[in-house]
Amino acid sequence: MKIVVIGTGYVGLVTGTCFAESGNDVTCVDINQEKIARLNQGQIPIYEPGLTELVKRNAEAGRLKFTTDVADCVPEARCVFLAVGTPMGDDGSANLSGIWAAADSVGPHLAEDSIVICKSTVPVGTNRQVYERLKQSLGREVNVASNPEFLKEGCAIQDFTKPDRVVVGVMSEEVGDVLEELYKPFLRTEHPFLVMGLESAEMTKYVANCMLATKISFINEMANLCENVGADVNEVRKGIGHDQRIGFQFLFPGVGYGGSCFPKDVKALIHTATQHGMQPGLLQSVDDVNNRQKQVLFRKLDRYFQGDLKGKTIAVWGLAFKPRTDDIREAPSLTLIDELLEAGAKVQAHDPVASDNVAAIYGDRIQIIEQQYDALTGADALAICTEWNEYRTPDFDLIKQRLTSPAIFDGRNLFDPEKMMRRGFHYSGIGLTQPQ
Numbered sequence: 001m002k003i004v005v006i007g008t009g010y011v012g013l014v015t016g017t018c019f020a021e022s023g024n025d026v027t028c029v030d031i032n033q034e035k036i037a038r039l040n041q042g043q044i045p046i047y048e049p050g051l052t053e054l055v056k057r058n059a060e061a062g063r064l065k066f067t068t069d070v071a072d073c074v075p076e077a078r079c080v081f082l083a084v085g086t087p088m089g090d091d092g093s094a095n096l097s098g099i100w101a102a103a104d105s106v107g108p109h110l111a112e113d114s115i116v117i118c119k120s121t122v123p124v125g126t127n128r129q130v131y132e133r134l135k136q137s138l139g140r141e142v143n144v145a146s147n148p149e150f151l152k153e154g155c156a157i158q159d160f161t162k163p164d165r166v167v168v169g170v171m172s173e174e175v176g177d178v179l180e181e182l183y184k185p186f187l188r189t190e191h192p193f194l195v196m197g198l199e200s201a202e203m204t205k206y207v208a209n210c211m212l213a214t215k216i217s218f219i220n221e222m223a224n225l226c227e228n229v230g231a232d233v234n235e236v237r238k239g240i241g242h243d244q245r246i247g248f249q250f251l252f253p254g255v256g257y258g259g260s261c262f263p264k265d266v267k268a269l270i271h272t273a274t275q276h277g278m279q280p281g282l283l284q285s286v287d288d289v290n291n292r293q294k295q296v297l298f299r300k301l302d303r304y305f306q307g308d309l310k311g312k313t314i315a316v317w318g319l320a321f322k323p324r325t326d327d328i329r330e331a332p333s334l335t336l337i338d339e340l341l342e343a344g345a346k347v348q349a350h351d352p353v354a355s356d357n358v359a360a361i362y363g364d365r366i367q368i369i370e371q372q373y374d375a376l377t378g379a380d381a382l383a384i385c386t387e388w389n390e391y392r393t394p395d396f397d398l399i400k401q402r403l404t405s406p407a408i409f410d411g412r413n414l415f416d417p418e419k420m421m422r423r424g425f426h427y428s429g430i431g432l433t434q435p436q
């Protein structure tokens with residue numbers, strides 16, 4: 001099938017590449033000329049495990065192309081996916097200017113039987129507006145479908161090619177059939193292809209992300225309470241997780257959720273609910289708890305240094321909002337760095353892949369260090385924001401040698417507090433009891 005994907009970011013590039021891998025003829029389009037030029041030279045603009053090889057193989061096979069010119073590829077395409085960004089607007093609502101621009105750019109070139117499929121996360125009603133907009137400008141019926149994406153950065157290819165489910169919102173059965181055919185290679189293990197109305201599909205994406213964000217804020221609030229009452233959240237997790245109604249997934253306390261999806265999607269659903277005269281108290285609390293949780297490491301550091309961080313040097317391990325990605329959008333590490341700089345501390349930071357993105361924000365206001373142990377040299381404490389694998393079993397002797405005082409503030413509970421005490425560290429995690 002001939003496919004065009006508009007927007008070549010985390011979602012668009014993975015979508016286009018995986019459809020090419022299953023034998024389709026795919027063209028990925030972006031307005032960012034530099035991005036397209038780099039892709040045409042075989043350079044992948046994002047870090048996503050396994051993606052480079054897959055792009056290379058499909059580009060070499062002639063199944064995957066990159067362009068800035070919609071007129072070149074859209075007329076031939078049966079499916080035109082919109083995968084542009086829908087960032088947060090000033091009032092918390094989703095900014096849909098990318099969607100309108102993308103729809104307007106493809107509209108005049110659409111073939112009679114083509115389907116415009118929105119993969120971007122968009123508020124309820126957006127797909128119907130895309131349909132009305134295209135119908136009005138073309139003066140004829142147009143097929144529009146919603147196909148929200150559930151992939152996780154860092155695991156995107158696996159998630160796309162082996163999805164738990166595929167959700168499509170359609171206005172006609174035939175469109176559902178075309179999309180089912182397209183997704184068939186990825187659903188061979190009987191995972192469901194769920195066809196529903198446009199609005200339900202749009203809502204499904206927000207409800208999924210808000211549920212996951214709720215779990216994170218819930219366990220973070222419980223972890224903070226555990227710490228205050230002398231309970232250990234790791235023990236409590238086990239105590240609740242074995243209850244099959246609760247389970248273990250997504251109940252890891254930490255420094256709050258970040259990334260390009262949860263923060264903006266929670267805010268967008270709050271905005272939608274408010275617009276409909278509701279008071280989304282639960283979602284508002286999820287957002288508030290998360291904003292407070294992003295400050296948890298700073299509060300601990302500030303307490304440890306008795307309110308005087310001025311002139312102190314803090315090493316920060318982990319800048320990406322989560323491991324296996326270079327995405328730093330809304331990353332908790334940025335909140336910590338901002339607060340440390342505000343308090344007059346110096347920051348020496350390390351991340352396996354996200355350093356350049358962070359350097360682009362802070363310039364010479366912080367030091368980005370290439371080697372993880374070098375970031376510790378002369379630092380007064382280490383703060384861990386992201387649970388990259390290479391931080392999980394570090395050389396503790398080397399850490400002690402490099403730090404001026406052996407203090408670790410661990411936002412991901414990577415280590416055992418008792419062992420850390422025996423190793424001679426001041427160790428503070430999230431919701432853990434201090435060994436006596």
Ligand code: NAD
Nearest residue numbers: 007008009010011030031084085086098101102120121149
């Ligand atoms: P992104 O910012 O990484 O990429 C968006 C791309 O679209 C950019 O390259 C941009 O240049 C391009 N673009 C913008 N307007 C365009 C236009 N008019 N024509 C052509 N290209 C245009 O965004 P992303 O992270 O891939 O997210 C895309 C959508 O998917 C968002 O709605 C997001 O909420 C949703 N989503 C993201 C993830 C994720 O993990 N990143 C997961 C599921 C869903």
